Amino acid sequence: MKKMKLGTSDLNVSNIALGCGNIGRLTVEEASSVIGNARDLGVDFFDHADIYAEGKSEEIFAEAINMNPDVRDGIIIQSKVGIRGGFYDFSKEHILKTVDESLKRLKTDYLDSLLLHRPDALVEPEEVAEAFSLLQESGKVRYFGVSNHNPMQIELLKKFVEQDLIVNQLQFSIMHTGMIDAGILVNTREENSLDRDGSILDYSRLNDMTVQAWSPLRYGNFEGFFVDNEEMPEINAKLQAIADKHGVAKSAIAIAWILRHPAKIQAIVGTMTPERLTHIANASDIALSREEWYELYRAAGNPVP
Secondary structure: OOEEEOOOOOOEEEOEEEEOOOHHHOOHHHHHHHHHHHHHOOOOEEEOOOOHHHHHHHHHHHHHOOOOHHHHHOOEEEEEEOEEOOEEOOOHHHHHHHHHHHHHHHOOOOEEEEEEOOOOOOOOHHHHHHHHHHHHHOOOEEEEEEEOOOHHHHHHHHHHOOOOEEEEEEEOEOOEOHHHHHHHOOOOOOHHHOOOOOOHHHHHHHOOOEEEEEOOOEEOOOOEEOOOOOOOHHHHHHHHHHHHHHOOOHHHHHHHHHHOOOOOOEEEEOOOOHHHHHHHHHHHHOOOOHHHHHHHHHHOOOOOO
């Protein structure tokens, strides 16, 4: 599996990561099979959050992988903090407390990266800065980033935070293309020409922040999956045609479409089915042509003026 640099850090990671949100629904034995298969495929990056299965995903992950120093040295672990029951909390106290709880569940002394999960309207960036510095100085977190943030929210944090923000995790797929639509449709009257994200993809490239694509096989926000969806014949027909050409599954082409973007996006794949991840992993080495990329974009119902 191909490697990529994560932001401005010294971390070289697999360009396909395993999203661990659903591990909490598995038995330890099932989780061990999923994680073992991922590692055999070359996946070394595992994305967590404190809220996944109310912490159970982190617990089961640690048990399933038989966490110990040798195992820990061979993987990259990321977690996220800030979402609570019906509200968001970027307070210093909550960040520090949550990281300690995640470390305990994961049976490790440190996180490779920590993300602020969703913007807290009541954020006090001075508190975030204090928390980040304490976490870095204590060796509990190596690198920091954000998730679902726009450029001005990031700039506000950067005014106070001393550490580089290396990652922004954002929803992105062939069927969720808001980050690029406005750029393609600039100076038109198309509805999707409206910039709802503050040019976040261009901002990320200018600032050497890695975009991590979450829900890369979903459409809408949480409506469902588009691969093999009978209600979406056009995109599936095009996926199948290109998949046949490359000798892979449709899901691999859907992920390859994300990886083809020159922003060097990392795909966070949350499947808990080893066979499906095996198919998807083929995307790592597929280089779609520019023509194929735009064919898929149009087949998803996006106008190209």
